[in-house]
Every structure is written in C-alpha cells, then in structure tokens.
Amino acid sequence: xxxxxxxxxxxxxxxxxxxxxxxxxxxxxxxxxxxxxxxxxxxxxxxxxxxxxxxxxxxxxxxxxxxxxxxxxxxxxxxxxxxxxxxxxxxxxxxxxxxxxxxxxxxxxxxxxxxxxxxxxxxxxxxxxxxxxxxxxxxxxx
Amino acid sequence: xxxxxxxxxxxxxxxxxxxxxxxxxxxxxxxxxxxxxxxxxxxxxxxxxxxxxxxxxxxxxxxxxxxxxxxxxxxxxxxxxxxxxxxxxxxxxxxxxxxxxxxxxxxxxxxxxxxxxxxxxxxxxxxxxxxxxxxxxxxxxxx
Numbered sequence: 001x002x003x004x005x006x007x008x009x010x011x012x013x014x015x016x017x018x019x020x021x022x023x024x025x026x027x028x029x030x031x032x033x034x035x036x037x038x039x040x041x042x043x044x045x046x047x048x049x050x051x052x053x054x055x056x057x058x059x060x061x062x063x064x065x066x067x068x069x070x071x072x073x074x075x076x077x078x079x080x081x082x083x084x085x086x087x088x089x090x091x092x093x094x095x096x097x098x099x100x101x102x103x104x105x106x107x108x109x110x111x112x113x114x115x116x117x118x119x120x121x122x123x124x125x126x127x128x129x130x131x132x133x134x135x136x137x138x139x140x141x142x
Numbered sequence: 143x144x145x146x147x148x149x150x151x152x153x154x155x156x157x158x159x160x161x162x163x164x165x166x167x168x169x170x171x172x173x174x175x176x177x178x179x180x181x182x183x184x185x186x187x188x189x190x191x192x193x194x195x196x197x198x199x200x201x202x203x204x205x206x207x208x209x210x211x212x213x214x215x216x217x218x219x220x221x222x223x224x225x226x227x228x229x230x231x232x233x234x235x236x237x238x239x240x241x242x243x244x245x246x247x248x249x250x251x252x253x254x255x256x257x258x259x260x261x262x263x264x265x266x267x268x269x270x271x272x273x274x275x276x277x278x279x280x281x282x283x284x285x
C-alpha cells in the first residue's frame with residue numbers, strides 16, 4: 001500500500017515537471033482536455049495544432065514503450081461498454097464546458113491558486129464521488 | 143523547437159501518469175470511493191504534481207517563455223455556469239469509468255478495446271460540446 005503512495009508522489013512530481021516544461025519553455029498551460037479539444041473542434045490551427053499533436057504523440061508513445069519493455073500495467077477498466085461510452089461522452093462534453101480537467105484545472109490551476117481551478121476541482125471530485133456511489137454501490141454497473 | 147519541447151512535456155506527462163498508477167482506473171475510482179475501500183494515492187499524485195508546478199508559476203514572474211511569446215494571462219476569477227455544469231458532468235464520467243483525458247491517451251496502447259471506445263466517445267463529446275454550449279447560451283442567456 002505505502003509503496004503505491006511513494007510511486008504516486010514520484011509520478012506526480014514527473015507530471016508537475018511536465019507541466020513546468022510546457023509552461024516555462026513553450027509558454028502554455030498543460031491541460032489535456034484543452035490540448036485534445038482544440039484539435040477536435042478545430043480551434044487550434046497551424047503551428048499551434050502541430051505543437052499539440054507532438055505533445056499527444058509523446059503522451060501516447062512513451063507509456064506504450066514503457067509498457068512494451070516492462071510489461072503493460074493493468075487498467076481495470078469496466079467491461080460494460082455502455083458505461084464506457086456514457087463516461088467518455090460525459091468527460092468530453094464536461095471538460096470542454098468547464099474549459100479544463102484534472103491536469104488543467106487540477107494541477108495547473110490549483111498550483112497558481114486559481115479560484116476557477118479550485119472550484120472546478122471541488123465540483124468534479126464531488127460529482128465523481130457521487131457517481132461512484134450511484135453507479136457502483138447503488139446500481140452495480142461498475 | 144516548440145514541437146520538440148511539446149513532445150518532451152507530453153512524454154514526461156505520460157511517464158508520470160503511468161508511474162503514479164493514474165492509468166489504473168481502480169485507483170481513481172478507489173480515491174472517489176469514500177464509502178468503500180478508500181485509496182489515497184491520487185492525493186499523493188496531486189500533491190507531487192502541484193509542488194513543481196507552483197515553483198514553475200513563481201518562475202514566470204518577470205520573465206517570458208524560453209521559446210518566446212507571453213505566459214498565459216490569469217483568467218478572470220469568474221465562476222460561470224459552464225464551469226460548474228461542465229465540472230459536474232466531467233466528474234460523473236470520471237467516476238463512472240475512472241478515466242480522464244490525460245490517462246485516456248497515455249493508456250491507449252494497453253487499455254484494450256474499452257480504452258479505445260472511451261477515447262472515441264470522449265472525442266465525440268468534445269466535438270459536440272461547442273454546439274451544445276451555443277444551444278444552452280441561446281436558450282438561457284448567461285446573466
């Protein structure tokens with residue numbers, strides 16, 4: 001149990017370092033939903049779009065290489081495809097409405113004491129907790 | 143250069159997500175499951191990420207990004223309807239599957255069919271969101 005916390009702290013530090021690189025060198029906020037969403041809805045164009053694409057290539061490729069070399073970690077994702085589709089739609093619509101997700105509002109927002117980031121984080125954690133109560137403990141979908 | 147450092151940042155982000163266990167949906171749902179077997183790992187990840195990020199924000203004061211341009215301005219501290227509705231919808235989906243946008247890309251190579259389905263549904267949601275937002279703004283103009 002405790003080793004997982006240490007891995008969490010180390011991995012978290014690397015996530016923070018990633019955000020620091022993207023901010024201090026590229027001058028951008030490392031928000032996954034914004035980076036992906038701008039490519040999906042076409043609001044990121046030209047050089048900005050290719051910069052985002054390179055970010056996503058790294059985000060996809062390096063864990064893939066680690067998984068090949070050291071073995072793939074278990075994701076424990078539910079096998080209920082309807083739940084997955086509903087969750088994906090909710091995450092997609094919700095993060096674009098809120099203009100941020102766990103990385104943008106959570107990591108980047110809270111660290112600069114942004115009120116919006118803090119409020120967003122409180123709401124998505126509360127909704128997430130409620131979601132687990134309803135879908136896991138009440139309905140037994142997951 | 144912008145692309146190279148974007149690639150490096152993305153690579154670090156993916157590595158951190160994998161090492162921290164955040165591509166494991168049971169750890170995310172375990173953190174949200176306050177009435178079950180509560181798993182505090184996510185708090186360590188958040189804490190670990192916020193420290194270097196807070197230092198980075200400090201370092202932006204009086205400087206410019208290394209590759210030129212300006213740092214993103216502080217957004218207006220306005221708590222709008224969309225922020226609250228969006229975060230609530232996002233949280234519901236996050237709890238339901240245990241995935242958020244970053245880990246959904248990071249775990250794509252080993253997330254199986256479910257991981258791919260989640261990503262496609264998320265793309266669809268992201269594509270649909272601006273349309274839905276316009277509809278909402280027309281029906282109920284924000285005050």
